[in-house]
Amino acid sequence: MNFLKIEWTKKRGAIALLACGLVVTSFILGGYVATGNWNPWGNKHYYQNLNVNFGYCVSGSQNFCSSVHNTMYNSGVAWLDQVMQGTTGTVTNGCFPSATCGMSFIALSGSSVTLAAGDTSYGVSQGNCGAAGSEGGSEIVAANGLQRAAATTNTLLSGATGSTSVLQKTFTSTATQTVDLACLVSFGTASSASSIQLAAASFTGVTLNNGDTIQITWTLTWTWA
Numbered sequence: 001m002n003f004l005k006i007e008w009t010k011k012r013g014a015i016a017l018l019a020c021g022l023v024v025t026s027f028i029l030g031g032y033v034a035t036g037n038w039n040p041w042g043n044k045h046y047y048q049n050l051n052v053n054f055g056y057c058v059s060g061s062q063n064f065c066s067s068v069h070n071t072m073y074n075s076g077v078a079w080l081d082q083v084m085q086g087t088t089g090t091v092t093n094g095c096f097p098s099a100t101c102g103m104s105f106i107a108l109s110g111s112s113v114t115l116a117a118g119d120t121s122y123g124v125s126q127g128n129c130g131a132a133g134s135e136g137g138s139e140i141v142a143a144n145g146l147q148r149a150a151a152t153t154n155t156l157l158s159g160a161t162g163s164t165s166v167l168q169k170t171f172t173s174t175a176t177q178t179v180d181l182a183c184l185v186s187f188g189t190a191s192s193a194s195s196i197q198l199a200a201a202s203f204t205g206v207t208l209n210n211g212d213t214i215q216i217t218w219t220l221t222w223t224w225a
Contacts, residue, residue, distance in 0.1 A: 048224040050077075054201035055219075056182065060212030068203045073121035073132060076103075076198035079186070093122040094186050094196030103198050105188050106169045106216050107148035109181035111137025115200050127195030129183035137181065141190045144175040146208070148190055151218075161224050170215040173208035180205045182216045 055067035075093060080103070082091045095101035109130030119133025120126045129148070130137025140146045153168035167184065181202050187195040199218070208214060 048222070050080075051221045051223070052184070052199045053219040053221070054182065054199070055217045056203065057215040057217075058206055058208070058212065059215075061209045062206075062212075066203065068201050070199050070201035071115035071117055072199045073119060073197055074117050075121045076196055079122070079196050080198070094127070095194035101187055101194060103184060103186050104151050104154050104167055105148055105185045106151055106167065106218070107183045107185050107190065108140045108146050108171065108179050108214075108216075109137050109183070110140055110178045110205075111135070112180045112205060113137040113202065115202055121198075121200075122196035124191050124193050124195075127185065127187070127192065127197060128190050129185065129197065129200065130181050132197055132200070139183075139190050140177065140179070142175075142177075144177055145172045146177055146179065146214075148185065148188065150188060157220070157222060162221065165220040167218040167220070168215065170213050172211070172213045174210055176207065176209055178205045178207045179214060184218050 050072075052070060052072055053067065054070040055065065057065040079091055079094050083097055086096060089096050107129035109128075111130040113130055113135040115135070116133065119135060121132040126132050128139040130139055139148065141148075149169055149171070151167035151169045153166055155164070155166045157163045157165045181200060183200040184198045185195055186198070189195070206214065
């Protein structure tokens with residue numbers, strides 16, 4: 001009888017050990033699927049995500065608000081990554097953050113173009129709103145109140161997951177001008193080698209008359225877990 005008890009105890013121990021092994025294996029495999037790393041303890045966060053949203057409001061001869069899907073440029077995201085890891089004070093493209101350089105400028109375009117994430121979005125011409133890559137558009141640079149400018153509302157992230165940064169600017173038109181596109185850019189002067197675009201949003205053209213306003217709002221949200 002004692003012999004049978006010992007054998008049964010061994011079997012239960014083997015089953016428990018096998019179950020424990022399966023749990024550990026599942027944990028490691030799950031971590032690899034989520035992170036691409038065989039060491040599940042090597043990643044503090046399983047994901048990190050930057051979400052950029054766009055909206056605009058028109059007032060004056062017409063009054064409405066709307067929001068549309070926007071495009072984030074690969075080169076603009078690469079710029080953010082280089083800035084966060086900036087140990088040399090330089091970036092591959094565009095300008096390194098300073099008193100005059102930061103992703104806090106808003107530009108407009110009257111060009112209806114097709115946006116693509118892979119479009120080159122930096123440099124003297126391609127860093128202009130509407131002119132990235134092969135888009136072929138042009139930025140509004142005339143002194144009609146719609147030329148690129150720093151966001152007048154600029155709230156910073158709190159550091160907590162899901163916190164937002166809002167960049168907002170209200171432009172007042174001093175002439176008749178159609179606006180089809182808005183861009184979030186890094187430099188205050190158009191046609192500059194220092195300029196790089198992070199994102200752009202194309203919308204149904206709005207014809208602004210003298211005295212009309214268009215308020216542009218970019219909202220950036222970081223989430224991680």
